[in-house]
Amino acid sequence: MDHFELWCAKVLGHVRFVPDRAAIKKELTAHYEDSVSDFLRIGYDKDLAASRALTALGDAEEVGRGLDRAHSFWLGWLWRVTRWSVFLAMAAVTVSLWQFGMPEIAEWIDPPPIVEVREEYAQIPSPADFSAGAYHFHFDETLYDWNEEGEGGQVLVNLSAFTPCIWLDGPELFDLLEARDDRGRIYRSDRFPYTEGYTKDYPLRSRCAVSIFLDEYVPQWLEVRHKTAGWSFRVEIGGGI
């Protein structure tokens, strides 16, 4: 082993971040060979040029300690770990996309309503928007579908529920809504006349629908209450249209 190789081995022995040693050796070798070439160009013989170039590289101990500081052990490994993590995260995205498919971003922003509005539905005034718990409720439309045979009809409320907590599904409504009319009659979720609530979940804006099925009596108003959340809103029907 020549003198440069011994010098190099001594320097690299100080560098604790082993993966960098090859690159450091390459750089030191290039530096050494440049220096040798310079000495040869000004007339030194081969051995003297090599010896002077080696001396110019400096003390192996000192250079080794300096390079160890520059190629920090912890920073080096942290960099490597984060690089592997990027590849693992990319693999996780790929597997998730393969498993769950591409999310419908357009539907996240403007989800389709649960109940399509038909021409025969009459618009009635919507209650004021309100906030409750993790959600802000916006009334998209409130409709009344009069049954022409005179046996009541259906009040339909389309709502949007917004939440900044994107990890939450929409508000749970199923079996949790109860309505009361101006005569104090209760419209439960499990028997006629009844109240139904549905939610279609999206991360930013969930769509909700509340249907209240009436019997022959058409009330002036209906108050819909959520049994566990405690919020309520009132729909003014005006005794039919």
Add this chain to the structure above:
Amino acid sequence: MKLNRKQKIIRNILAVTALLLLTWAVQGFPALTTKQAVEWRVREYGIEEETEILYTSDWDETNRRDVIFRVGEMLGVTNVRKNAWIRTAGDIRLREAQSLTILYQTGRVDPTAILLWCSVDGAVEAECVVNIHGMLNHEVYDETYEIRAAAEGRVFRFPIVPKGTGSPNDHDELAMLWDFQNAADGQSDRDSRHTVTVAVKDVSGNVLETYQEILKRE
């Protein structure tokens, strides 16, 4: 622009964070722990009080577990499903907390157990008698299960094992157990009248307290 190693580390950490968020989004923002799944579900029910997890059963063969929790003065029960690292909580049933509170499972077609929350000091074992009674195929169906359980902290878990497994009447029994499960929500068949009686005992076998409730559609 050539980045130094520190800058590369920061870039990589940001990239990993973004990619993991994307993975989470693609999977539908799932909860990663049972506690998280229950807390989120409670918020979806519009309940803002803090959720205290009181009991979690072991995972069963269908990767489900029962969870009992407290929100305010109420006790709740739900069912959490496991799919790889994803945890999903099902429907929630809430009941006012009493010294003996019977909690019926959710998220199952047939009940596998009845849960009892007991705040009676010194209760170490309990008995539960379940009488399933109703009409099935125009005939009276009546079956009684007597189940014993040891305390798991403040909880007693009474497993319901169908008696007629393998017999021609399997379906009848399962149908009535399904009706019993619905009865907990007040949605059983009109002719059904199921009775649940529990008695908790101390270490000497003395009965400390008993409680009975009838599940019947109003």
